[in-house]
Amino acid sequence: RLLYTCVENFIHQHPLLVAELGSSVILPCSHSDNFINSVSWYKHSFGKKPLLIAYSEHGSGSVTYQNGFNNTNKYCIRTGTGSFNLTIIHLEEYDFATYYCAVSFLNIIKFGEGTILLHKGESTTVLQQPVSDRLHPGDSVTLQCSVISQICAGEYSVYWFRHSSGHSYPGLIYTRDNRSDQCMERSENGSSTQSCIFSLSQTELRPSDAGIYYCAVATCGKIHFGNGTKLIIEGTDIFILLILYTNHKKGKYIKISLWQNQIRYYCSTVNCYL
DSSP: OOOOOOOOOOEEEOSEEEEOTTOOEEEOEEEOOSSOSEEEEEEEOTTSOOEEEEEEETTTOOOEEOTTOOOTTTEEEEEETTEEEEEEOSOOGGGOSEEEEEEEETTEEEEOOOEEEEEBOSSOEEEEOOOOSOBOTTOOEEEEEEEEEEOOSSOEEEEEEEEOTTOSSOEEEEEEEEOOTTEEEEEETTEEEEEEEEEEEEOSOOGGGOEEEEEEEEETTEEEEOOOEEEOBOOOOEEEEEEEEEEETTEEEEEEEEEETTEEEEEOSSOEEO
């Protein structure tokens, strides 16, 4: 008799890290520790083929560096149970790229979603306006950020992050590459700048949508962050969706279906349960 086991390997990476020239950064990679042969890191620079940085055979505890990444004063990988973290020391321009963690099992390689390492810019201003209205569950809101930057060729990459209470890192919730139609150019004292407006619309708000929203714009090879917009959602509205009157052999009862904090409860005359 044959016994088949299906196992899905997981890989978790931070979607985006921002750092300054000359600083050091750690790119974490957590992965499943069962049913893998090796774990590795790849670097992908725009317009170039991916390069294998290093790999480690599962359980060996040693790391083998490839393609000129064997400078331990520049690159360092620490292995652990379910972790394979890459440290890059003294960042230079060519270090800003997308880094992928991958695990292999038999003849299959599974990649993580990648970590985008971006250069924190200083010459661009990103302004976000506060939300003046009180918000409640079910409301809609549009967040805006204004960007004043030097004019350069290419498109903008716009990112929106939400930092919720109880989470260490802001989560990426929206990204888009575009050349905004809402940009205006102006020249002053021989230098040209442009001002753009980007927006994020949220509908049918829930209490879990509360948090600080950050707008980030990547342009001219750098990324620029806004000061954040705090979204407070007041109240925990309860409203009845359905009232069902039913005859039973032992009598009659009323069952009510309602929502509280986006969780549905079913209630009888005795108690409520999920």
